[in-house]
Amino acid sequence: MAGAAGLVFDVQRFAVHDGPGIRTTVFLKGCSLRCQWCHSPESQSSLPEVMYSAAVCIGCGACAAACPRGLMAGGRSGPGQLDRNACQACGRCVAACNAGALVMVGKTARAEEIVARLDRDRMLYAASGGGVTLSGGEPALQPDFAAAVLRGARAHGHHTALETAGNAPWGSLSALLEHTDLVLFDVKHASGDEHLALTGARNEQILANLRRVSAMAGAAGAGAGAGAGAGENGPPRLIVRVPVIPDVNDQPGNIAALAVLLGGLPRVGRVELLPYHNFGVAKYAALGREYRLSSVPSPSRAALKGIAAILMARGLNVSIEGAGLDDPP
Amino acid sequence: MTRHDRLEVLLKTLSSVGRITPPGGEAGRPSVLDEPGAAASPVAIRKARALAWLLRNVPVHIYPGELIVGLPFRELPGDPGVQGEAASESGVGEAAGGEAAARLLPPGGAAGEGYILEARRRLAGGWPLEPYSPDIFGIPAAGAGTRYGLLPRFATDQELHEAARVGLDENSNPGHLQAGHARVLAHGWSGLREMAAAKLAALDETTEIGAGRAAFLRSVLIVLDAARDFALRYADLAETQAGAAADPARRAELLQIAAVCRHLADAPPSTFWEALQLHYFTHLIAMNQGARQMGRFDQYMYPFLAADLDAGRLTMDRAAELLDCLWVKYNQLTDITVDNLQNMILGGQDQDGGDATNLLSHMCLDATDRLGLVDPKLSVRLHRGTPEGFVRRTAEIIAAGRYQPGVYNDEAIIPALVGAGIPLEHARDYSNDGCSELLIQGRTNPWCFEAKVHLLQCLERTVRRLEDFATFDDLFSALKGEINRAVEMALANANLLQVAAPRISPNPLVSATVEGCLERMLDLTEGGALYNPAGLCASGVADTADGLAALRRMIYVERAVAAGDLVRALATDFDGEERMRQALLNRAPKFGNDSDEVDDLVVALVQHMAGRVRGRVNPRGGEYVLGLFSYGDYIGHGLMTGATPDGRRRGGGISPNFSPAPGRDLEGPFAVLQSTAKVPPALTPNGRAVDIALHPSAVSGPDGVANMAGLLRAFVEVGEMQVQFNVLDGKVLREAQRDPERYRNLTVRLWGFPAYFVRLPREFQEHLIARTAGR
Known part of the structure; x- marks a missing residue:
């Protein structure tokens, strides 16, 4: 698979919340879920798309003039009125935008480029015990490319982590795991029906994949700082991450069901609770989309601790945003 | 008194703050010119007598609970303007009844304001906007001594007149001086006195050179004798107070203070307490004489600590208490409106290249963390062999937002100093000077910042002729021509100041402490020190390279902009040309993102300047060395600079020190270091500082300290020389602007020192907020 290429929408250096140490997080575009709370809606489509920031726009109108299909009405309101169904993401408006108000989300990158x-x-990785994290979108939807990046990174001595929602064929996912030191596996809801309503997909495939990853997972080292094991090529460690969204998935019934589910897994290093934030709301406007959860607050510290207690009663090692329960928030 | 109680009492003294009254004119000011034979004596002798007069007349005072003593020098002894206005400035508490104010503040003023006022003055006066100073207007910091006690008159009218032409006066001690504290501790004042006396006894005074040397040695003897008397005045005072003390424990302490001071008058220190006290007395006098840094305190002080601990004379708890006492004393000299340069550097390599970090290095970090005071301004030296515990402790304090310490990299700095001609074992004994310049402690008289080149103004002048240049190489050549002129002007100015200094500012006290001066029988202002470098400081490196990169892309490669259009747009501050400005900003790479396209331009610029400076000799016989510093002038320099081709608007702030332009580094802090480290440290032996703003979330959480420590280790590996961190949240700074009362203690790091955010001029606040963009 040398020369594998994929669609990437961001490469973030100095990431400190995507696995141990200081990391580079590579965001692959395209996801098989449509979670209502998704904080990176630009990650969902597996096609390049144009994103517009009104705050940066100087209203010069160059984009409208550049559009070969005449999809912008012109003037300041032009990009806001982009007919996204007709847009083929040719990128001419982006090329014309000096202010950087229009950006093309999703660029083709070769695995070697990323590894370089x-x-x-x-x-930085060596000094901090960091490495690379593949995130998305869903990396397993671009298995050849993702595997090539992970394999290349490992060959160069970097610790590898994979962030996945698990909603991909096992064959795709397992192809990545052999090059992965740490799996960060998102679990959003225990009920298949609810999962369908909230994310657009049922969760049977996700949970089956989770059990398989758990069954093969390496020694359940719980510490986050123990990431310097790159190149040892044992099975990956597993961390399960649960987003906590008030009134969406934090109901007692769901938490209890998750506790049973996760507590019954063969091997889990740790369960991390990720409190919901509405940081992504501006991006919906930038993509001309509506955000449905705009009135949902972040969960309280007490609520998070309550959820953690229920999970811990099942023998799970739980943290909140990566921190121990008694650390100051 | 428990340690806790003592600290509470000591901190209370810091709350009594007096205002320095503006000098009240010449009326009533004492003079040493009337003493017999004064008029005919050399200026060094008269200056020494003036300092001696101050040491014998300046008020002495011991505060409750103090173990280390020494009142900061007043403007004039008994100045009612100081003591009468003792007030509760900080809000911590009222001044103790009847006590003299512990700290003094100048009237008005905020950190960095001088730079802005100077820029405004020049703009209002219609002064030409030049990349160099066409006039000699006096370096603001050259008037160093004035904040810590004015000397009596000692200069003739003719001397004063000539000094005023280069902005100097009787209280100036120009250069960034540093006293040789290690030497003072090793020999004591008495040992230095004996050294000077022995030299004098062997001297033939009948020759002109001999007479000059004799005058220097006598000036040293005059101030050391006065220093002896100064210590004895404190011994007497302590005994008097002991006699009146009701509390027997305090009486015993005061008698011990008296014994310490009496011992130091005639002998080198033999205990940790005596060493700390001699250090502080020396520091007090040196502050008056323009020498304010402590250098490698943990190195020269540790043997005294270790000996006392080994002998069982001292407990760890008492040692920490003595450090508390010293730290509070430093803060009596704190003036939050200015960088008072009370720098201390910890850790690093020993003379053999091994690790020198010791118990005291940790105790100093702990004291700063424990007390939360801004002085001393701490820095650390790291190298590959620095113990993990010391890196981690450093990371903890930075991550906690103490804005200390600054971090220096032995692996980059020591080879750069060796490249500049310093023997390896001396290079390993480097220290920081003012904010961030480099010197060999105890052996150097550095003039590190007086020669300044404003690179962005060089570019501004070059770009006015943009239409003349057919190629980018032509443009770059023309820019080098402008830089050459700016360098020559800067060196000429700095030379004039250095020639003038010995005629008005001989410095017998500091000379006695710096290796070379007694040996050569030459004042340090005349080149007596072992090392006599002078710095040429270039600022605006990042903005200039960003501008060049934009010009190359837009004009010469993509040909997207016509040269004439760009010149006109710059002249009108991009009026009607916002689209062009955005292209300059966004369509060309910017320094600080690990992009070779622009980083290579930085390397070329620095290489060119280093080439112009190399081998240039200063009036003291040392060579000029290049440094990349702006200090606080990134605002003033910006105010005086028109619109520039990096897309910056007229008057906008520029990059601080050797940092990326504000808000333009978008690839994270390590990419910044990768960009800067492309410039070989050997080109900048005077040092350079990279300022990095980190968002608190990057260093918080369970792995925050480990990640900060990782970044420090990576900084050592990548080979950058020096880095200063601000852990800043732009939102919090905005909130502080809106509600300054609530954020009066919010500390930020300026060009090498911590300061209170809400007391900064608005321009500096905005610049700091811009630096947090994209994080």
């Missing part, structure tokens, strides 16, 4: 960029931060 990772090498720039080699000293």
Whole structure:
């Protein structure tokens, strides 16, 4: 699979919340879920798309003039009125935008390019116990490319982590796991029907994949700082991450069901609770989309601790945003 | 008194703050010119007598609970303007009844304001906007001594007149001086006195050179004798107070203070307490003489600590208490409106290249963390062999938002100093000077910042002729020509100041402490120190390279913009040309993102300047060395600079020190270091500082400290020389602007020192907020 290429929408250096140490997170575009609370809606479509920031726009109208299909009405309101169904993401408006108000989300990148960029931060990974994290979107939807990046990163001595929602064929996912040191597996809801309503997909495939990953997972090292095991090529460690969204998935019934589900897994290093934030709301406007959860608050610390207690009663090792329960928030 | 109680009492003294009254004119000011034979004596002798007069007349005072003593020097002894206005400035509490104010503040003023006022003055006066100073207007910091006690008159009218032409006066001690604290501790004042006396006895005074040397040695003897008397005044005072003390424990302490001071008058220190006290007395006098840094305190002080601990004379608890006492004393000299340069550097390599970090290095970090005071301004030296515990402790304090310590990299700095001609074992004994410049402690008289080149103004002048340049290489050549002129002007100015200094500012006290001066019998202002470098400081490196990169892309490669259009747009501050400005901002790479396209331009610029400076000799016989610093002038320099081709608007702030332009580094802090480290440290032996703003979330959480420590280790590996961190949240800074009362203690790091955010001029606040963009 040398020369594998994929669609990437961001490469974030100095990421400190996507696995141990200081990391580079590579965001692959395209997801098989449509979670209502998704904080990166630009990750969902598996096609490039144009994103517009009104705050940066200087209203010069160059985009409208550049559009070969005449999809913008012109003037300041032009990009806001982009007919997204007709847009083929040719990128001419983006090229014309000096202010950077229009950006193309999703660029084709070759795996070697990505690995070469990772090498720039080699000293940082070595000094902090960090490495690379593939995130998305869903990396397993681009298995050849994702595997090539992970394999290349490992060959260059970097610790590899994979962030997945698990909603992909096992064959695709397992192809990545052999090059992965740590899996960050998102679990959103225990009920298949609810899962369908909230994310657009049922959860049977996700849970089956989770059990398989758990069954093969390496020794359940719970510590987050123990990431310097790159190149040992044992089975990956598993961390389960649960987003906590008030009135969406934090109901006692769901938490209890999740506790049973996760408590029954063969091997889990840790369960991380990720409190919901509405940081992504501006991106919906930038994509000309509606955000449905705009009135949902972040969960309280007490509520998170309550959920953690229920999970811990099942023998699970639980943290909140990566921190121990008694650390100051 | 428990340690806790003592600290509470000591901190209370810091709440008594007096205002310095503006100098009240010459009326009533004492003079040493009337003393017999004064008029005919060399200026060094008269200056020494003036300082001696101050040491014998300046008020002495011991506060409750103090173990280390020494009142900061007043403007004039008994100045009612100081003591009468003792007030509760900080809100911590009222001044103790009848006590003299512990700290003094100048009237009005905020950190960095001088830079802005100077820029405004020049703009209002219609002064030409030049990348160099066409006039000699006096370096603001050259008037160093004035905040810590004015000397009596000692200069003739003719001397004063000539000094005023280069902005100097009787209280100036220009250069960034540093006293040789290690040497003082090793020999004591008495040992230095004996050294000077022995030299004098062997001297033939009949020759002109001999007479000059004799005058220097006598000036040293005059101030050391006065220093002896100064210590004895404190011994007497302590005994008097002991006699009146009701509390027997305090009486015993005061008698011990008296014994310490009496011992120091005639002998080198033999205990940790005596060493700390001698250090502080020396520091007090040196502050008056323009030498304010402590250098490698943990190195020269540790043997005294270790000996006392080994002998069982001292407990760890008492040692920490003595450090508390010293730290509070430093803060009596704190003036939050200015960088008072009370720098201390910890850790690093020993003379053999091994690790020198010791118990005291940790105790100093702990004291700063425990007390939360801004002085001393701490820095650390790291290298590959620095113990993990010390890196981690450093990371903890940075991550906690103490804005200390600054971090230096032995692996980059020591080879750069060796490249500049310093022997390896001396290079390993480097220290920071003012904010961030480099010197060999105890052996150097550095003039590190007086020669300044404003690179962005060089570019501004070059770009006015943009239509003349057919190629980018032509443009770059023309820019080098402008830089050459700016360098020559800067060196000429700095030379004039250095020639003038010995005629008005001989410095017998600091000379006695710096290796080379007694040996050569030459004042340090005349080149007596072992090392005599002078710095040429270039600022605006990042903005200039960003501008060049934009010009190359837009004009010469993509040909998207016509040269004439760009010149006109710059002249009108991009009026009607916002689209062009956005292209300049967004369509060309910016320094600080690990992009070779622009980073290579930075390397070329620095290489060119280093080439112009290399081998240039200063009036003291040392060579000029290049440094990349702006200090607080990134605002003033910006105010005086028109619109520039990096897309910056007229008057906008520029990059601080050797940092990326505000808000333009978008690839994270390590990419910044990768960009800067492309410039070989050997090109900048005077040092350079990279300022990095981190969002609190990057260093918080369970792995926050470990990640910060990882970043520090990576900084050592990548080979950058020096980095200063601000852990800043732009939102919090905005909130602080809206509600300054609530955020009066919010500390930020300026060009090398911590300061209170809400007391900064608005321009500096905005610049800091811009630096947090994209994080």
